[in-house]
Amino acid sequence: MLEFEKKVAFITGAAHGQGRAVALSLALQGADIVAFDVAKKLDYPAYEFGTGEELLSLKEEIESLGRKAVIAVGDVRDIASVAAAVDKAILEFGKIDILFNNAGICAYAEIDKMTDEEWNSMIDINLKGPFNVARLIVPHMKKAKSGVIINNSSVMGLRGGNRLSHYTASKWGLTGLTKAWAIELAPYNIRVVSIHPTGVNTPMNDGLAALEGATPLEIAERSAGNLLPVPWVESQDVAHLVNYLASDKARYVTGSQFVLDAGLLSV
Ligand SMILES: NC(=O)c1ccc[n+]([C@@H]2O[C@H](COP(=O)([O-])OP(=O)(O)OC[C@H]3O[C@@H](n4cnc5c(N)ncnc54)[C@H](O)[C@@H]3O)[C@@H](O)[C@H]2O)c1
Numbered sequence: 001m002l003e004f005e006k007k008v009a010f011i012t013g014a015a016h017g018q019g020r021a022v023a024l025s026l027a028l029q030g031a032d033i034v035a036f037d038v039a040k041k042l043d044y045p046a047y048e049f050g051t052g053e054e055l056l057s058l059k060e061e062i063e064s065l066g067r068k069a070v071i072a073v074g075d076v077r078d079i080a081s082v083a084a085a086v087d088k089a090i091l092e093f094g095k096i097d098i099l100f101n102n103a104g105i106c107a108y109a110e111i112d113k114m115t116d117e118e119w120n121s122m123i124d125i126n127l128k129g130p131f132n133v134a135r136l137i138v139p140h141m142k143k144a145k146s147g148v149i150i151n152n153s154s155v156m157g158l159r160g161g162n163r164l165s166h167y168t169a170s171k172w173g174l175t176g177l178t179k180a181w182a183i184e185l186a187p188y189n190i191r192v193v194s195i196h197p198t199g200v201n202t203p204m205n206d207g208l209a210a211l212e213g214a215t216p217l218e219i220a221e222r223s224a225g226n227l228l229p230v231p232w233v234e235s236q237d238v239a240h241l242v243n244y245l246a247s248d249k250a251r252y253v254t255g256s257q258f259v260l261d262a263g264l265l266s267v
Contacts, residue, residue, distance in 0.1 A: 038073070
């Protein structure tokens with residue numbers, strides 16, 4: 001039997017990048033997938049977001065693996081669109097076993113040049129977004145007396161980042177939510193963990209490079225300082241970690257922070 005046979009995973013920011021890789025890798029191990037994404041450009045940051053075409057091709061790929069896929073378009077800031085996606089998931093599958101709270105944005109700004117819009121967007125998407133999604137999925141997990149929530153924080157959820165104060169604040173906030181939810185939800189057999197990747201080779205990294213007039217490699221090197229001789233990790237590396245954390249192999253793992261940092265935080 002495959003690891004995630006009969007399991008349902010709800011993944012935010014699934015159209016491309018880490019969310020897509022995790023969706024495919026869970027589906028490969030038997031999970032049915034709810035793929036949630038805003039699937040359009042937002043005003044901030046001015047880089048490429050996921051698209052409707054990417055969501056459709058993800059659905060096709062999941063179905064070609066013999067699994068079911070539900071596509072839901074919405075913004076994690078918009079509780080109505082999250083509620084509609086959760087309702088759609090419950091109607092189709094009757095439950096949600098795994099939540100990968102992954103949708104997020106990143107951009108650089110100096111403290112004295114940061115606008116209200118930049119600060120608010122960062123906190124609303126990266127911190128309130130995961131809260132919005134979790135608060136609507138938790139009742140279903142509570143009812144089932146089981147579930148796992150994996151929050152995609154960052155190494156910046158465990159250290160500081162230069163010109164990244166709003167991003168850093170949002171990701172430390174998500175680390176805090178992980179700890180608090182783990183305490184609150186343990187009696188319901190719901191596990192909550194956070195992951196903390198170093199730079200990942202995704203459209204986000206490419207987008208930041210374009211905004212900064214730098215190469216993707218320079219962006220990765222700027223915020224990283226990996227010990228291992230790699231500029232970044234790949235989305236597939238993140239998928240391997242999420243697969244472990246979502247599986248029964250991690251059945252007694254909750255409240256913990258998992259770094260995938262090529263050694264960065266050791267220094
Ligand atoms: N790329 C990195 O270097 C890196 C490192 C550590 C942590 N992270 C975190 O990992 C997560 C995924 O990053 P990625 O590199 O795959 O990014 P990405 O920009 O490549 O993909 C993010 C996806 O989320 C979607 N999304 C963004 N805002 C949304 C919103 N408001 N509502 C719904 N969907 C939304 C986008 O459309 C896109 O499909 C983010 O939370 C990010 O902060 C990224």
